[in-house]
Amino acid sequence: MDKQTVTIYDVAREAAVSMATVSRVVNGNPNVKPATRKKVLEVIDRLDYRPNAVARGLASKKTTTVGVIIPDVTNVYFSSLARGIDDIAMMYKYNIILANSDENGRKEVQVLNTLMAKQVDGIIFMGNEITDDLRKEFERSKAPVVLAGSVDDTGKTPSVNIDYVAAVKEAVKNLIDRGSKRVAFVSGPMDQAINSQYRLKGYKQALAGAGIDFDESLVFETDYSYQAGQSLEPALLAANADSAFVGDDELAAGVLNGLTDAGIDVPNKFEIVTSNDTKLTELVRPKLSSITQPLYDIGAVAMRLLTKLMENDEVEENNVVLPYGLMKRQSTK
Amino acid sequence: MDKQTVTIYDVAREAAVSMATVSRVVNGNPNVKPATRKKVLEVIDRLDYRPNAVARGLASKKTTTVGVIIPDVTNVYFSSLARGIDDIAMMYKYNIILANSDENGRKEVQVLNTLMAKQVDGIIFMGNEITDDLRKEFERSKAPVVLAGSVDDTGKTPSVNIDYVAAVKEAVKNLIDRGSKRVAFVSGPMDQAINSQYRLKGYKQALAGAGIDFDESLVFETDYSYQAGQSLEPALLAANADSAFVGDDELAAGVLNGLTDAGIDVPNKFEIVTSNDTKLTELVRPKLSSITQPLYDIGAVAMRLLTKLMENDEVEENNVVLPYGLMKRQSTK
DNA sequence: TTGAAAGCGCTAACAT
């Protein structure tokens, strides 16, 4: 009935060798006489034998799959990282189990547990609020964990990022230097360390550098959505802001369009600089000036770091910081 | 050294029952006396026992993971489907192995093989060129395959789509009815059935319905990228087109911006209607009018269909067609 | 309601 599955045993019998020998040729072990190898290969081909990765995983305790936790695949920032992760994973013969978390702590812990149950060899985590619960899970995981584009302020978890503080500082300084008197700080949830500990810090440093007092009323905490940005226009104007640093591109696109649709001239009356340099920045008009980040590379380097951790290779630096840049487009003068 | 892994055997010993009993309580088998269940649960908790999904997979021949082949996660159309897939998968306790294919036939076949080697219980395939090689793989797979947002013109593979012919026909008819004399057909690769067999057909039907002769020079075959669209502007004008149907949103955004940046007034001098109704349509200015598709649902329904196939449930219809719509925004009059 | 025991398909010592 069922397409009869061919096992290593069948191959061994047909080729008149032992299972061990078949296993050796399948795994490229050099200790096989060319003649036998040829014979075995011939039988494998004839029977159309395909090794069962699950059985292999049980016996060898390696599944060659890694778990990837992502807030939302639909967000271009994260999917860009994911693409880098998958490409490098494939290069090193790993597969990816992808799970959306919505940055929901409960979901994250739960997913983490099922990934561990599935015996993944490693985990890449994206998400900006590393709660203690989460950190505890990371620690008791025997599979190494790497953060991609996500910070753990304790620095305990290996990670790949850019220097968010410096990047925001520079971006905001530029705004001020060009004459902006009241720079708004528009960010996602402040309970995420990346916003409260890093970006806000860079913002404050830029203000301090210019001798400007920090003004709480210029801080806009919202969620990462286009709509949220769009509806911010009245508040932004009410606060007398004349420019904004924004922590996410979709959010920034919303801010931009909200302003423009209300007749505000960007960049002449209001400048905007965003954070992630996703392709969205090129789609809108005016195009969004942005901090640039090597998105694909953040994912790729994170995966590469993970392979080293999984294979117990030397790792010089557990917290990799990749270079950022500043790209002037049309939303700044 | 190693965090000692707790096995079902340890639990059985500690609870003074057999492995079979432990297995029963773990799997919610009702044939266990409440008292024993309680005792076992208590030991599981105390030892912090976590069932090994790989061992379970080997013994039960079910891995509760499905493979998902996607052209590129970074494309919002596909990532939107992927999100629907993952949510429903999670709801039914499956995990997703996600693999990017770049719609490259060789890669697709290879990925398909590693997914089968990993004993996935089912596969969701996105990608619009189902070659014979691919179809052959589908057939010899014991795991069921479902296409999401992707057509197999032979209709042999279960799938979830909208009626592309009717949708394009209607979109183009609207353009013509509003006065467009020369509607361009801008699509991705023509070796993809969705373009050559479906969309083009709808386009031709609309022309025929209006008594307009098909003009080869109005067909623009390109790749699915923003840049490709942007650089199409001279050709579009040279062909004397006064409107365009475009097969992909990123591509359409490129066409729109290419035109606008060249000083063409959209929609007054040139109308554009796109195909996928991703969030990109709302980001650009003017906003893109589009065929609407229930993107998330296409993924969700595909995954739901797959669960039925995997569990041998009744399936009324193997080729599900979801409703489409037409959304007028600002790129059409 | 519970247990014994035979696998699932493979890897990895260990022998030879």
Place this chain on the structure above:
DNA sequence: ATGTTAGCGCTTTCAA
């Protein structure tokens, strides 16, 4: 260079 033989950790008859 090749074979023998334990497992890997679990599910699943089959008996009791």
